[in-house]
Amino acid sequence: xxxxxxxxxxxxxxxxxxxxxxxxxxxxxxxxxxxxxxxxxxxxxxxxxxxxxxxxxxxxxxxxxxxxxxxxxxxxxxxxxxxxxxxxxxxxxxxxxxxxxxxxxxxxxxxxxxxxxxxxxxxxxxxxxxxxxxxxxxxxxxxxxxx
Numbered sequence: 001x002x003x004x005x006x007x008x009x010x011x012x013x014x015x016x017x018x019x020x021x022x023x024x025x026x027x028x029x030x031x032x033x034x035x036x037x038x039x040x041x042x043x044x045x046x047x048x049x050x051x052x053x054x055x056x057x058x059x060x061x062x063x064x065x066x067x068x069x070x071x072x073x074x075x076x077x078x079x080x081x082x083x084x085x086x087x088x089x090x091x092x093x094x095x096x097x098x099x100x101x102x103x104x105x106x107x108x109x110x111x112x113x114x115x116x117x118x119x120x121x122x123x124x125x126x127x128x129x130x131x132x133x134x135x136x137x138x139x140x141x142x143x144x145x146x147x
Contacts, residue, residue: 002016002020009036009039010036010037013037014033014037014054015049018031018049018050018052019049019050022050027050027051027052028052029051029052029053030052030053030054030055031052031053031054031055032055032056033054033055033056034056034057035056035057037054037056038054038056038057047143072088072089072123074137074138074139076088076089077089077111077137077139079111079139081141081142084097085097085111086111086137086139088113088135088137089123090121090123092113092117092118092121094111094112094113094137095112095113095114095117096110096111096112097109097110097111097112098110098111098112099141107140107141108138108139108140109138109139109140109141110136110137110138111136111137111138111139112134112135112136113134113135113136113137114134115134117134118134118135119134
């Protein structure tokens with residue numbers, strides 16, 4: 001049994017748990033966990049390092065809109081992975097789609113809307129605070145969002 005200090009977040013210990021289970025020949029094909037053990041970087045790392053599929057809810061949406069319950073949060077946008085497009089609740093389709101920036105970064109995709117789409121929008125103020133009046137929405141790759 002391993003004990004960590006109380007300040008170590010659960011999601012940081014999941015890769016070590018899988019490593020120890022694999023050494024003992026006890027690594028399951030599927031591992032059900034609670035939200036304390038899920039983070040995008042660790043879920044992605046786990047699938048790369050061990051043949052185990054981790055199932056668990058992602059932690060709550062960290063955006064300002066979600067925390068305050070105003071404007072549009074990430075979950076309000078429709079993501080079309082096949083077309084590499086995101087549609088906002090006002091019907092605008094993203095102008096750009098960019099994958100993770102590096103292998104060590106959180107595996108997030110960023111969809112960006114153009115200034116010309118966001119500036120005239122009557123709902124702009126609650127959903128973005130950027131100086132250029134455009135919205136960027138970050139979300140996990142399909143394999144981490146819909147395992």
